[in-house]
Amino acid sequence: MASHISDANEAIQASGESTFEKAKKKAQEQIDHLFNVSLDIAVTGETGAGKSSFINAFRGEENAATGVRETTTEPTPYQHPKLPNVKLWDLPGIGSPNFKAKTYVKKMDFKKYDFFLIISATRFKENDLMLAEEIQKAKKKFYFIRSKIDIDIRAEEEKKTFNREETLSEIREDCQRNLKDLGNPPVFLISSRNLSEFDFEELVSTLTSELPEHKQFALLQSAPVTSVAMLEEKVVMFKKVIWAAAILSGGIAAVPVPGLSFACDTAMVMSFFTRCYHTFSLDDRSLEKLSERVNKPELKSLKKAPLLKELAEASVLRMGGSAVGEFLCSLVPVAGNVAAGVISFSMTRGLLENGLSVLADEGRKVLREAGLE
Known part of the structure; x- marks a missing residue:
């Protein structure tokens, strides 16, 4: 638990705010900017x-x-x-x-x-x-x-x-x-x-x-992905908002409603992965266009949709396993709510960091195949 609390404190510091409530408000703004601006x-x-x-x-x-x-x-x-x-x-x-x-x-x-x-x-x-x-x-x-x-x-x-x-x-x-x-x-x-x-x-x-x-x-x-350097800029951008997604997840987990945290976490994680997937140009349409542009027909066969599905399935399994613990914690007044929030925060952050790493590696491989290093 001490390590989870340390993680949460680190995220609050990353937000530049002094309290969890202020950090949560800023986190919502960051996520809105990522998906809706x-x-x-x-x-x-x-x-x-x-x-x-x-x-x-x-x-x-x-x-x-x-x-x-x-x-x-x-x-x-x-x-x-x-x-x-x-x-x-x-x-x-x-x-x-x-x-x-x-x-x-x-x-x-x-x-x-x-x-x-x-x-x-x-x-x-x-x-x-x-x-x-x-x-x-x-x-x-x-x-x-x-x-x-x-x-x-x-x-x-x-x-x-x-x-x-x-x-x-x-x-x-x-x-x-x-x-x-x-x-x-x-x-x-x-x-x-x-x-x-x-x-x-x-x-x-x-x-x-x-x-x-x-x-x-x-x-x-x-912006289209034109080189590994461009891809890395996009990766850094997504890394900057992982703390925000994790804090929002923690805030939702503290509410003692069965299934609420699991449903919200699933939506958050999958929205994040899907946005990375398209931003890194791993979708079939982008790979087809890249193949035509660099005159490498073999790139059309690099189907990445299964990767996104695999990430989704693995993430849902992990979140399902932690959801029970979160709910049981949230039934304990005050301290239990805090514990549920910390568990959810740590779980979501870990999933997002892992998924971003996997998708970024795939993006790098595609660019190397295309000769755009």
């Missing part, structure tokens, strides 16, 4: 810059219409296939006949978006600068993306003097020269055909560092 990303730029291609690549789905002509006539939301609370908005291209720069801002409801991605396939132009200035006035964040870098690289490879790093540096510096009046903001070089190359991970890292914590959860869960 919304994120609205505005993707804009001139016609043909590659806005829709970027949205398709980020979501892992090809729903946004692409083309050399303006294909978007009004702000169009594209829901993330795994996280319905995350939307990428394809905004009409600024500078097109129907959306002049001077009237563009009035037609777009800027306040609904968390931040803006301004995309250009060449150098950033006057319309892009005007848009950035208006976004600044609205007190929103914006980030510049130079798209279609893979096409530029292929074109330069034909030259005898080709040097990949020098070419990338020249492209970046050319963009930044056009943005000097905005204080030389960073420019992220990206290929929507392969987000594993160039600056996509740096973009995600920058966004994560500048978003409020609850929005960081939504961004990291929705």
